[in-house]
Amino acid sequence: MSVSSSVTIVEVGPRDGLQNEKLTLSPQIRAELINRLAAAGLTRIEAGSFVSPTAVPQMAHTDQTLALVSKQNLRLAVLVPNLRGLADAIAAGAEEIAVFAAASETFSKRNINCSIEQSLERYAAVVAGARRRGVMARGYVSCVLGCPYEGAVDGAAVANVAGALLEMGCFEVSLGDTIGVGAPLQARRLVERVAAVAPLDKIAVHFHDTYGQALANIFACLEAGVRVVDSSVAGLGGCPFAPGAAGNVATEDVVYMLQRMDIETGVSLDRLLAAGAFACAQLNRAPASRVAQAYAAKRRGPADA
């Protein structure tokens, strides 16, 4: 299959990135980051979560973030674990939510304190409630290429959960390599397997970059016909319930790779780099993005000999 001439990026940095940073940013700074990402041309952005603030304090007050974001030309999504989260998200004006299931029982238990089956029952009610209110719902499957607690994960389990999420009304399912252990051929085969139960235009991919395989995995999935890719500005974050997991693949690195292959993303790399620099300054950390590092070195010029 040939690679599509355009790819949609779902920017997850303000949620997946910031949820696992040591410093908690204020709702105002989170909104400012989202506004800068939108100004860079990103049209789908995950803005935060309506989860327990005890479990993930970095995402507390996502309602305040939503209130401060300029929503023009922007699809903002928020993560929701249950009906309470849905009610709070709707009260805050959310127009898109994401529910998050797993392909591994132990991860499901550690992340959301219930079995996969219980989570799917819970999400069926959440997604139905969302749709009744005109709110779109996305579904995640975590641990699609490996689990921090169970190791190998069966592709059939991934396809089952992905199929169930679509069946209950999710418009798209994002396949999450939560701990970033996958490699390209494995990633491609997984997409092919899920494509047996889901149309390719409903499959997104979500790679963490723990072992440096994320860009190669993305390319393998694009070759398999995927057209929606999740990434996080500056490669921020990780997962609080997946020890050792690195952040998502950096959006700058994905945009650079796609631009160099003449694949349209609608994103300005310069503005994106500026948004990443803003996030890193707020977090007092360096970007994980190799492209951001290379551009910074180029700006500094050759060192004085």
Ligand code: HMG
């Ligand atoms: P639980 O303990 O089973 O639920 O947690 P509970 O109903 O007994 O509630 C426990 C406490 O949470 C109570 O507070 C509730 O009020 C509160 P307390 O009485 O103890 O003070 N609570 C809530 N508060 C705010 N908003 C809510 C909410 N619901 C309950 N919606 C629960 C179950 C799911 C709530 C909890 O485990 C939780 O919030 N977990 C956080 C999960 C999370 O955010 N994980 C990270 C995101 S997943 C991820 O990163 C992977 C992904 O990126 C894809 C990939 O990489 O693969 C998506």
Ligand code: MG
């Ligand atoms: Mg993730």
